[in-house]
Structures are given as structure tokens and as C-alpha cells.
Amino acid sequence: MRIVVTGASGNVGSALLRRLRLDGEHEVVGVARRVPAGVVDGVRWVSVDLAEPGSRGRLCQAFAGADAVVHLAWAFQPSHQVGYLESVGVGGSQRVLQASAVADVAHVVHVSSVGAYSPKRDDRAVDESWPVDGVPTSSYSRHKAAVERLLDGYDGPPVARLRPGIAGQASAGSALLRYGLPVVVPAKMVGALPALPMPAGLTIAMVHADDLADAIVRVLERRAEGAFNLAAPTPVTAPMIAEVLGARWVDTPAGLARGALALSWHARLQPLAPGWFDLACGVPALDSSRAVDELGWSPKTDAVSVLRELVEGMSRAGAGDTAVLRERSVRSELADLFRHGPVSHRVRP
Structure with missing residues (x-):
């Protein structure tokens, strides 16, 4: 099967390429803005900037002869440049869909998110019919x-x-540090937080990147259609996060915690937009029964273990072989800050 993967250099993309290499029977094309040179580990790389309106032609060329396109590409920073984020996420997705139709691709797999769902009403897990x-x-x-x-x-x-x-693996540690912490905070400080002020209602659905990659392959093999929730059975809560961090959980009113995050973001002290806090407090838990029943999918890693691996990866600045997953250090981040400005404003990091 000839499979084209957009966003192949990122967290989920790296896990999917790893999973596809295990099969050893697919021709894989990786699409990303910053790509490794030539053919790496059997993957042919194509550089495409999905934010560019003219990128559809390049996508059509990359998609030619493909049996399937897996669309993973998304931008998480710069958080202060929402127009750019929209040009990648929404505009880029539209161009991927248009190019898939032009290239007559047989099957498209779009990786959306729990973040697409409307806010929860209670703690019950929702299925794919939720708005x-x-x-x-x-x-x-x-x-x-x-x-x-x-x-x-x-x-x-x-x-x-x-x-x-939220998909996690240890090699995403550096990327998460880069996107979520001030540049002067070293990785080893992740496990040195004495207290964690978070509201009790915060819950986060999680899945290991390898489990998500396995689900994608099952969808490709079955040419499955429609929506599938994918998450480890029990979401992570504020007390669980505190325990994994080795910190004391302090039950804090949501408005107070959000206000502090918003003030520090507007003051350019840290790059994490307050909308991420709203998302963590608002999105529902996920019922993944359809994936279990129709795909035979079963996550091998529970949510707390995914969180532990992520935190461990962050504490040692875990990294991968691509530009997106490159190792993060205070020295390298300060150098990028002086050369290109803060990541929260940097349109072309």
C-alpha cells in the first residue's frame, strides 16, 4: 500500500512511521515543512508548507498514486499568531482534502482530536455522536x-x-517543553514543582502515540470510514497529574488558575495560551467502544502510564530525529529566542 502521511515528522507521525516500518510492506511518503534529507528508514520525504495557499499543487504531486492519505499536520505555536495557526490547521486541511480528491486517493484518514468536541455536561464518557x-x-x-x-x-x-x-510518548518531551514552558526553565525542573494549583474538574483523555498509530493502521487495513474515539479507558485528573509530578495538589478555583495563566501568557512570560486550560476543563471523557468493536483496537498503555512517560520524557528533554522533535535545552532556546523571537510569536521557527 502506498501511504502518504502529512505531519510525518511530529509526535504522532513518528509513531505511525515506526508502526508502518514494522509491517515492512508499505511505500511511505512523509510530508512536512522541515524534512530530513532524502530517503530515511525507507520513507521518502517531501517538503510542503501547508500554510501556503499555493501548496495544493505540491500536495497533488505527493498524493499521486497513493492508496491512502493520513492527515496529521497541525501547528501548536506561535500561540499569539492565531491567523497562522488557522492557515495551517483549517486552511491546510482544506488543501489536503482538495488534493486528495484531485489525486483520486482511495481513502483519507483525518486525525482530529477530543478537542473538537463541545464542552461536557458531566463526567460521563461520550461516544462519537457528541456535538x-x-x-x-x-x-x-x-x-x-x-x-x-x-x-x-x-x-x-x-x-x-x-x-x-492527548497523544504522548517520551520522545515528545522536548517539543512539549518548547511549546509549554518559558525558555529559561530547564528540563530537570519539571519534577521539582512543590505544589500544583488546579481545579478539581480538570480531566484529560490520553492515549499513547503507539496505540494511536496502531489504530490508524487498523483503519487503513479495513478502509474504515466515519468517526472513532481513541483513548485509554480512564482520563487523567488533577490529583493524578500532581502525583506523577511529585507535587502537592492544591484544589484551586478554575477562574483563579486560568487568570494566572492568561496574565503570564499576555505578558509573554510563557507560551501556553489560556485556551488550553479551558480545553482541559471543558472537553469530555471519551468512550472508545466503536474502535474496540469495529477495529479490534485495545490500548496497551493506560492514561496514567502515558502521563508518566511524558513527564519522564520532559524531565530529560526526550527527543526524536526530526526538527519538530529535536532536543531542547535552555541554551538552544535562548539562542533561538535571540535569533527568531519567542516561540509564541515565531511564525517560521
Whole structure:
């Protein structure tokens, strides 16, 4: 099978390429803005900037002869440049869908997110029928919901839309540090937090990147269509996060915690937008029964273990072989800060 993967250099993309290499029977094309040179580990790389309106032609060339396209590409920073994030997430997704239709690709797998869902009403897990109107105060959520609407009106190849929880693995540690912490905070400080002020209602659906990659391959093998939730059975809560961090959990009113995050973000002290806090407090737990029943999928790693691996990866600045997953250090981040400005404003990191 000839499979083209957009966003192949990122967290989930690296796990998917790893999983596809295990099969050893696929021709894989990796699409990313910053790519390794030539053919690496059997993957042919193509550089495409999905933010560019003219990128559709390059995508058509990359998709020519493909049996399937897996669309993973998304931008998480610069958080202060929402227009750029939309041009990658929504505009880029639209161009991927258009190019898939032009290239007559047989199957498209779009990896959406739990973030596309409307806010929860209680603690019950929701299935794929839950509304996908997003959390309005989160640009990430709004953009994921906007792509869901694009898919609703799409007249092209059959599409599967996957809605995973937060996907994690140790090699994403440096990327998470880069996107979520001030540049002067060293990795080893991740486990040195004495207290964690978070509201009791915060819950986060999680899935290991390898489990998500396994689900994607199962979807490809079955040419499955429609929506699939993908998450480890029990979501992570504020007390669980504190325990993994070795910190004391302090039950804090959501408004107070959000206010502190928003002030530090607006003051350019840290790069994490307050919409991520709203997302963590608002999105529902996920019922993954459809994936279990129809794909035979079963996550091997529970949510707390995913969190532990992520925290461990962050504490040692875990990294991968691509530009997105490159190792992060205070020295390298300060150098990038002086050369290119803060990551929260940097349109071309």
C-alpha cells in the first residue's frame, strides 16, 4: 500500500512511521515543512508548507498514486499568531482534502482530536455522536471543529476521522517543553514543582502515540470510514497529574488558575495560551467502544502510564530525529529566542 502521511515528522507521525516500518510492506511518503534529507528508514520525504495557499499543487504531486492519505499536520505555536495557526490547521486541511480528491486517493484518514468536541455536561464518557462544535475560547478547539465541518461537506474519497485524546510518548518531551514552558526553565525542573494549583474538574483523555498509530493502521487495513474515539479507558485528573509530578495538589478555583495563566501568557512570560486550560476543563471523557468493536483496537498503555512517560520524557528533554522533535535545552532556546523571537510569536521557527 502506498501511504502518504502529512505531519510525518511530529509526535504522532513518528509513531505511525515506526508502526508502518514494522509491517515492512508499505511505500511511505512523509510530508512536512522541515524534512530530513532524502530517503530515511525507507520513507521518502517531501517538503510542503501547508500554510501556503499555493501548496495544493505540491500536495497533488505527493498524493499521486497513493492508496491512502493520513492527515496529521497541525501547528501548536506561535500561540499569539492565531491567523497562522488557522492557515495551517483549517486552511491546510482544506488543501489536503482538495488534493486528495484531485489525486483520486482511495481513502483519507483525518486525525482530529477530543478537542473538537463541545464542552461536557458531566463526567460521563461520550461516544462519537457528541456535538463537535468545540470549546469557543480555545483556538485549537475552534479550528478542530472547523475541520469537522469541512469533512461534513466533503465530496471526495471515503474519510475516517479519528478523535484521540492527548497523544504522548517520551520522545515528545522536548517539543512539549518548547511549546509549554518559558525558555529559561530547564528540563530537570519539571519534577521539582512543590505544589500544583488546579481545579478539581480538570480531566484529560490520553492515549499513547503507539496505540494511536496502531489504530490508524487498523483503519487503513479495513478502509474504515466515519468517526472513532481513541483513548485509554480512564482520563487523567488533577490529583493524578500532581502525583506523577511529585507535587502537592492544591484544589484551586478554575477562574483563579486560568487568570494566572492568561496574565503570564499576555505578558509573554510563557507560551501556553489560556485556551488550553479551558480545553482541559471543558472537553469530555471519551468512550472508545466503536474502535474496540469495529477495529479490534485495545490500548496497551493506560492514561496514567502515558502521563508518566511524558513527564519522564520532559524531565530529560526526550527527543526524536526530526526538527519538530529535536532536543531542547535552555541554551538552544535562548539562542533561538535571540535569533527568531519567542516561540509564541515565531511564525517560521
